[in-house]
Amino acid sequence: MNDRADIMVESGPPGPGARVVRWLGTAAGRAFIALALVVVVGLVFHADGAFYKLGTHRDALRQASVYGILACGMTLVIVTGGIDLSVGSVLALVAVVFARMSIHGGWTPWLAVPLALLIGASCGAASGLAAARWRVQPFIATLAVMVFARGLAKYVSGGMKVSTAVQQADGTYRYVDVPAVFRAIDARILGDNVSVVTVLFVACLALSWLALARHRWGRQLLAIGGNEEAARLSGLPVRGAKFAAYVASGLLAAAAGIAQAAQEQQGDPEAGAGYELIAIAMVVIGGTSLAGGRGGMGLTLIGVLTIGYLEKILSINAVPEAGRLMLTGVIILAAVLTQRRTR
Numbered sequence: 001m002n003d004r005a006d007i008m009v010e011s012g013p014p015g016p017g018a019r020v021v022r023w024l025g026t027a028a029g030r031a032f033i034a035l036a037l038v039v040v041v042g043l044v045f046h047a048d049g050a051f052y053k054l055g056t057h058r059d060a061l062r063q064a065s066v067y068g069i070l071a072c073g074m075t076l077v078i079v080t081g082g083i084d085l086s087v088g089s090v091l092a093l094v095a096v097v098f099a100r101m102s103i104h105g106g107w108t109p110w111l112a113v114p115l116a117l118l119i120g121a122s123c124g125a126a127s128g129l130a131a132a133r134w135r136v137q138p139f140i141a142t143l144a145v146m147v148f149a150r151g152l153a154k155y156v157s158g159g160m161k162v163s164t165a166v167q168q169a170d171g172t173y174r175y176v177d178v179p180a181v182f183r184a185i186d187a188r189i190l191g192d193n194v195s196v197v198t199v200l201f202v203a204c205l206a207l208s209w210l211a212l213a214r215h216r217w218g219r220q221l222l223a224i225g226g227n228e229e230a231a232r233l234s235g236l237p238v239r240g241a242k243f244a245a246y247v248a249s250g251l252l253a254a255a256a257g258i259a260q261a262a263q264e265q266q267g268d269p270e271a272g273a274g275y276e277l278i279a280i281a282m283v284v285i286g287g288t289s290l291a292g293g294r295g296g297m298g299l300t301l302i303g304v305l306t307i308g309y310l311e312k313i314l315s316i317n318a319v320p321e322a323g324r325l326m327l328t329g330v331i332i333l334a335a336v337l338t339q340r341r342t343r
Contacts (some may be wrong), residue, residue: 024152027287027294028298030031031299035306036286038306039309041310042309042312042313045313045317047316051313059312060309061198064311065198065201065259066275067256067279067304067308068205068308069200069201069204070091070253070256071283071300072205072252073087073124073252074249074279075283075300076245076248077245077299078288079212079225079292079294080242081225081291081293082131082242082292083139083142084124085139086142086146086268086273086276087256087276087279088274088275089145089149089180089252089272090124090250092269093123093149093152094119094253094257094258095260095261095264096268096269097115097116098116099163099266100156100162101116102181102182103166103178103182103267113258114175116254118254119254120250120251120254121251122249123253124249124251125243125246125247126148127145128243128246128247129243132239132246137251142246146276150179154269161266161267162268185197185258185263200259203302204252205300206246208252208297209296219237221241221242221245222295223236223295224236224238224241224292227293249316278307281303281307281331282300283303284307284332285302286299286300286301286303287299287302287303288303307328310327310328311324
């Protein structure tokens with residue numbers, strides 16, 4: 001024991017280099033490496049200097065913001081060991097309803113926005129009721145809500161985009177102005193350098209971080225994802241906490257739907273197709289474990305930036321969409337394999 005103690009005293013605490021190497025082996029470190037590699041790719045394949053322009057980074061953040069809002073809600077569900085496949089369809093449903101209320105109905109945003117958020121929260125409650133209360137597998141529960149919400153979006157919109165062209169009884173169209181709330185959400189501030197949608201994403205991220213990292217509910221979600229049975233035996237409200245996670249995911253999907261409608265200045269029933277996969281990719285690449293019990297909003301932010309910049313780099317270099325999808329699939333698989341090797 002004395003010899004061992006002497007060795008520990010002589011060796012001393014690990015140096016800065018050792019601490020950096022140790023940190024790079026963590027989930028946050030691996031996520032940071034992935035982001036750094038994507039940035040290096042952008043510096044090399046800069047599309048005649050386009051990557052060096054401020055507008056490119058501004059647009060990259062703007063385009064990633066809607067996905068990022070979905071990823072915040074997805075993180076709250078995934079840390080419990082669940083999944084939410086319905087967020088893309090909920091986004092479309094809310095976008096259609098919000099556009100119909102605001103553009104066609106002329107509703108004030110003080111009524112349209114809360115009702116749109118309530119619709120998203122209701123869809124999340126349906127998923128949570130099935131997954132948490134009725135113990136249906138989250139994959140099946142949210143798949144059912146995904147299909148239902150997509151069908152409802154098409155029913156409400158009549159299978160067409162809800163735009164500023166309003167059809168009359170005689171079959172003709174009249175055009176109305178874009179609602180002020182749409183222009184406000186799609187605006188830019190701080191010298192046209194920051195999109196309001198990006199500000200909304202940051203606000204959603206901050207609130208989600210406070211809930212997961214600083215609130216008792218967040219600690220309950222992590223405990224449930226680590227070992228649900230142990231959490232139940234410890235007296236934690238497992239069903240209630242999981243139910244609230246799906247409600248929060250639906251609420252954030254509704255916020256993303258409002259932002260999507262404002263950006264496109266219309267409600268598209270086909271919007272959000274595949275968005276749930278991108279949100280999952282952002283969460284996983286950030287380092288949150290699909291098995292649950294481990295993750296955080298800081299990691300999700302790194303994942304959002306990684307996918308967002310990757311999409312922008314591929315876009316400015318005119319890479320076809322097929323190539324982007326294949327590359328995203330490879331990255332997701334690599335991220336999951338990395339998690340398995342380091343558990």
